[in-house]
Amino acid sequence: MDPKDLRYAPTHEWAVQKKDLVIVGITRFAVDQLTDIVYVDLPDVGDHTFAGDSFGEIESVKAVSDLYAPVNGEIVEINKKLLDNPKLLSEDPYGAGWLVKIRPEPGQTLDHLMTLEQYEKQIAEGH
C-alpha cells in the first residue's frame, strides 16, 4: 500500500478503508522505533474494537506497546502470519505486515485520523 493513501493515528497506527472494511497496521517509524519485534498479540475474530482503545500488543526486546484501534467495529480477520513470523512487520509494515481488518460500525469514518503530511509533521516534531 502506498503510505500516501493511508490515514494515521498519533499512536503510529495506519488505517485504510477498503470497501466495507478498515485495514490497520503500524507505521515504518513505529517499527524502526521498536526494533527487534519478538511477539505480536492480536485479538480474536469477532472481538469488538473501540476507537482509541487497545486491541493488541507488540512486544520488542526492549518494550511492550499497545495497539490502538482507529474505529469502533468488529474484527473480521487477523494477520495470522504475524503470529509465527513477527519479522513481516519490520520487513513490510504497509503490506505483508498488516495487523487486522475491522468492520466499522455504521457512521464510523477515518476522518479524525491524520494525513501522511500531518503525520510526518508530528514525527518531525519529535513524538
Add this chain to the structure above:
Amino acid sequence: MRQRTALYDWHVSHGARMVDFAGWDMPVIYTGIVEEHQAVRTGCGIFDIGHMGRLEITGPEALDLVQYLCTNNAATMKEGQVRYSLICNESGGVQDDVLIYRWPDRFWLVVNAANRQKILDSIARIRGSRRATVTDLTLNTGMVAVQGPKALELCRGLVPVDLEAIPYYFAVRTTFQGEECKVSRTGYTGEDGVEFVVPSEKIAELWSTLAERGCRPCGLGARDTLRLEAAMPLYGHELTEEIDPFQAGLGWAVKFDKGDFLGRDSLKMRQQDATLPRRVGLELPGKRIAREGYPVLALDGRPIGHVTSGTLAPTLQKSIAMAYVQPEFTTPGTPVQVDIRGKPEPAGVVKLPFYSRKK
C-alpha cells in the same frame, strides 16, 4: 545536562539511539539489539563503558580500606589480579557490585555508574584515620569493552603486550600510542574479551581503530541481553540495598574469615535466614517476555515472587527471566507461572546461567 563519555560524538554521528542511563547519555542501539548481540556471540562487539566509575585507592593503608569496604578478600589477590566483590550496607543489603583491581602499589574499584557517588560517599564515611586516598578517574579516562570469540584476535598489536597471555580476571599496565593503558581480561557478556582504560583523549582513536578492524559497536540494549543470558546480575534489578548477596546467589563473594567489613554482622545473620526470597532463572515456553516487576505465581495462582529482568534470549531463542521467589520454589524443574499483564503464562525454574560459552 546529562554527562557524556568521550565517545559521545562518535555515537551520535554513527546513528546510535541515545538514552539516559544513570545520568549519562549512552547509546542503546546502533542497528538492532539482536544483530549486535549475535555479533558478540559469534565475532566481536565493542561497548563504550566510559560511564562506569573508576576509583583509584592509594596510600599505605589502601588495602585496609578496600578490605573494610568490600565483602570479598583483596588481601589474597595477586598483583594484576581482578576480583568480583560486593559492597554492602550496614544491614547486609547490596550497595553495589564491583571489580577490584590490584596493582603493585594501588587498588582500583570499577563501580556501576549509578552508584559512583554513593560509593565515594561510603568511602568518605568509613575511611576514618586510614592513610588512604581515593581519586575518581572516571572523567579523565575512557573505558571500552571488546567482547566475543574474535575479540583477542582483533585487538592484536594494539598494545605492546600479548593479550592471550593475560589470564582470565587479570589485568596488565601497558601503553596505547604512548599513553598509559590498562587492559583486563574481563567483561559482562559471557564471552572472552578484554576491557581497556585509556586517557579520555585517546579513547576515540582506540574505538575507531577497533571499529575499522571489524568490531561491531554495541549499545546498552545488547549489553543487557548478553549479560542476562549469562545470568550476570545487574544493579538496580537483581541487586538492591534490600537484597543480600546470599539471596542473589553471590555468597561466594562474601569472605567472613578475612576480618571485619561493612555489613559483616548483618550478613552473618542473613546467611542463616532460610525464609528470604532467592534469585532463580525462569524459562517460558511462549514468546512473551516476563518483564521486570511482573508477579511470579505458584500453580495455584498465589504470588511467590517477582521478575527482576527478562528478555527473549537472542542466542537461545527462548523467553528467559531472572526472578526472586520464595525459597521453596527454587529447585530447577519447579513449575510456576508469570503474570504477564493479567494473563498467567507457564514458566519453569531452571539452573543458571542460561548460556555459557564453549571453552
